[in-house]
Amino acid sequence: MLSYLVRRIPSAVGVLFAASFLIFLMLRLIPGDPVDALAGQDATQESRDAIRADLGLDKPFWSQYVSWLGGLFRLDLGQSYRIGGDVGDLLRNGALNTVVLTVAALLIALVLALVTSLVAVIRDSRWLNAALNAVNTIGLALPTFASGLLLVLVFAVVFPLLPSGGTPPEGYLARPDISVQYLLLPAFCLALPVWAGLSRFLTEALRSQLRQPYITTARAAGVSRTRLVVRHALPNALPSAVTVLGIQVGTLLGGAVLVEQIFTWPGLGSLIELAISGRDYPVVQVLLLLSVAVFVVTQLLTDVLQAWLDPRIRIGGAR
């Protein structure tokens, strides 16, 4: 198990390093200069130079890169140029909101997907399947912003049951009942495509498990369909479902950009938009790198989890 993990780590670290360099380089090639954004109309060359030096932008490219990396290792992310404040603080606030939203969305997607695909397979009714299939396909075909706006329109404006956006005013823990209401719409919106993809996959996987010989044998022995599905088919279908979910987690962050915009959720997605448009290098760099890291780590975790669920991979290492 551990050795499997260790084998996978070097390439993950390599990807991170390459990405960090690429991000650092690309940002500096983008037209628009943070100094111009901060210096005024009548700013003298001296004051522009002072700002430039203040930001550390007068140093050679390589030394800027190395000092940024050094800061990263010391967990010192630097100061934001334009948004203001410590990048670490900005990141923590944003990340908390995004993580809460994403985890809530994942939970919703997971529970819904398990329920719908288990019901679909256990019941195996023609009409139910057709209905679930239709809902599912629409869930996949509906753009996130469309579903988000529909949700706001229906549940916040026409029937003012839930907040139209924003985070709970007193934090998540002070009033969990209030927090749930704030989370419900954005999390469901973000969960919708994930649920659709996952439940479709899981249903198929369960069905194909049910066609396996061992199931036929068990069925002949008089085991009920529910037990067959839950006790036998599900454990075997889970590993590949986890892979699918892992891929989805990576894309969730992208989806979060849209959902955060619609629901004015002050998370990483809106932070990155703000930072890029303000040429706030320190914030953008860290955010882009973080998004790569999330992807790489979920990939890693997915593989490990899959290996743990499926001993063949763990032992054989056939990947």
Added chain:
Amino acid sequence: MNVPHRQAWLRLLTAAVALCLLSACTSAVGEQARRRSSGEPVDGGTLRVAALTDLIPASVFGQSSNGGNAVIGLVYDSLVEYPHDSLEARPALATSWKVAKDGRSIHLELRDDVRFHDGKPFTSEDVKFSIRTIADPKWAVQLQRTAAAVTGFDTSDPHAITLTFDRPLSNILDLLDIVPIVDKDTFSQVKAGTGYNGTGAFRFDEWKPNSEISFSRNDDYWGGKPHLDGVDVKIVPDPQAQAAGIRSGQYDLLLGATARDAETFSKDPKYEVLDFEGATQQTYVGFNLKNPDLKDVRLRQAVAFAVDRERILDEVYRGEGIAQNLSWSPGSPAYDEKAAHHYDRDVDKARELVDGLGSVASLPLQYIAGDPTAEAVAQIVQANLDDVGITVDLEPVEYAQMYQRLVGADYDGLWIFGHTYAQYTPATLPVSAYPFNAEHNASNFLSPGYAAHADQAWAAAAPDGPKAKRAYAGLNADMVDNVWLTDLVTFWPRLVTTSAIHDIDYTKRTELIARDAWKDQ
């Protein structure tokens, strides 16, 4: 064995339903305004404000943002105050003032009972520091030139100050209305966004970037204890989300309602729309004279004649504003009706001018990306110009770049943006506003005549005396003849509040004032 499983699912389902029911008991959107107002101010309550743009600490005094303007309006006081509908300055931190006969100095008596939020007494040293700060080019404040002309500070009396200028300043009271009085000792916190220590009715509590700014009541406010317990400014970058939020009861006041939203809300008795006609803003088309085609004044005049200001006012600004080619409102000493309508739409004249030019290359027209109002205006202008044979290519530009190009006078051709400062003493516009600054403007338009008129207006002792009026007439003629930019519409902020909110006010620079505001309980 399958029965227990089904029961487990059932239990889960029941629990979920129960949670929903439970949460419905205390609804997050329950705090809605359904109470009755007695008409008498009551204490308590938090004003929940939705702001489009967040505070930018590095340029809080320069670039205007909803969040930054809320900080300035709530936390800080100025020496004098203009009511938002006139230029008759009222006492604030200064109790009285006298401008010297030669217009080169002003003496102000200051209140002696004022303390900053941290307890430090307010003195003339703070006035000196505040004006010096605004004069620092680092903050890129539009009134920087005026502040820099204040060169002498007599602070021998802590409760009085004499400011001397290196030239006569007809707009000195504009400066004193605009400059927020900041505390010297804690000023380093301003740029970090960690502390704003002022003398105003509300204390700054906390800023969470990209999320919210919170303020609480200043019980020791020199103007009397405010009614509200506090103000919470939430950053809601999308006008539509703001409109949805006030409808679902999350906000009491919107700073970013679109003209169309304001129109809709004004018809709904549950909401009120406050028109701040004294805080006018303008949308204009600018011309960069560095572009070889735009060097020819006939092309600029053709554009000015071609644009359909009435249509833009009616359709985009929903009729709330004035369609005119100059910026002064009818109340301003510089207002001249004939000049303001010199370029009323005349398609034939525009075509004639274009025909006289021979061939006209297609021109880039830049505007703020993602701003629906700017986008609508740009598309109407594009169609108007197409009618008279001028082709323009729309180029949306991010806000940061747009601002940078404005400050750096670096647009490719035409651009559409907003400006303000015509609501102040007329001299403030040509000496301060980026598009009009006679020494260095966004159009790269330099003319000795215009600079002289601006200077005369600036030096006139009485802003509405005959000498000043002559200078204004000269300025208007310069603007009409040279059209380095042409205004489209003069409009004003329209704030949407629920009907539970009373006595909200606003400065001429669109900073929120809530010291007398109260909320139905």
Added chain:
Amino acid sequence: MTTSRQLTRPKALAGLGLVGFVLLLGLVGPLLAPYGPLEQIEGANLVGPSPSHWLGTDEVNRDVLSRTLSGIRLDLLVVFVAVPVGAAIGVLTGLLTAWWNVADVLTQRIFDVVLAFPTLIFAIALSAFIGPGVWTIAIVIVALEIPVFGRLVRTSVRTVREMPYVEAAQVAGAGPLWVLRRHVLPNSLEPLTVQLAVSMSVAVFIEAAMSFLGIGVQAPNPSLGSLIKDGTTLMYDAPFLALGPLALVLVLVLGLLLISQSLSEAHRD
């Protein structure tokens, strides 16, 4: 060829029908449109659906039906040009590099890095680089599809190479190109067509999402995504604006999804 048989299944037929419908509308529609897509009609400011304007008019007095019909073309361009271009480059890269170990490792790492950026964040960053617009959308889609297809082909190259008969052929002097053409391509055709349909539906999403965020198609030109964005900014005043383009996006994505689903189901059976 099995693909043609799969496409006659009812699900696939429905999908083809839906996509064909949008395709036809996009190709023929603008010729039949009552107004020009950029034409501003005097006095028709944000009027609701009526016989003269089936989908109403927008904030700058343009007929939304005419704009929608012409906006389809951009989405078709994205779906039927940008995706295949990205796919072709990806397939070629995958085929050519998979054969040689060094090139393979290198390209796979590059693919890793590209895929590691969430698409929309990549799109936002790119639009800061080269400005928003049609080209930005096209580049985002091509850049996204290259690694997707590159990996797919690479997997089949690696599998086929190990097959005994291919090894035998190589021993007999067959060159890599021959192996690729004769064995790899035919073998990977089915997963590739499935992926192509999936990628096309994703491309419609990307166009719509980028235009929604304001980094896609720019005014005054219409695309389905920018029309939906226009509609959503006026959701309360004119909820009808977004309906037409939204329905078309749904139909297009649904059609592509049905095709990809039936292809992959047939592949599995």
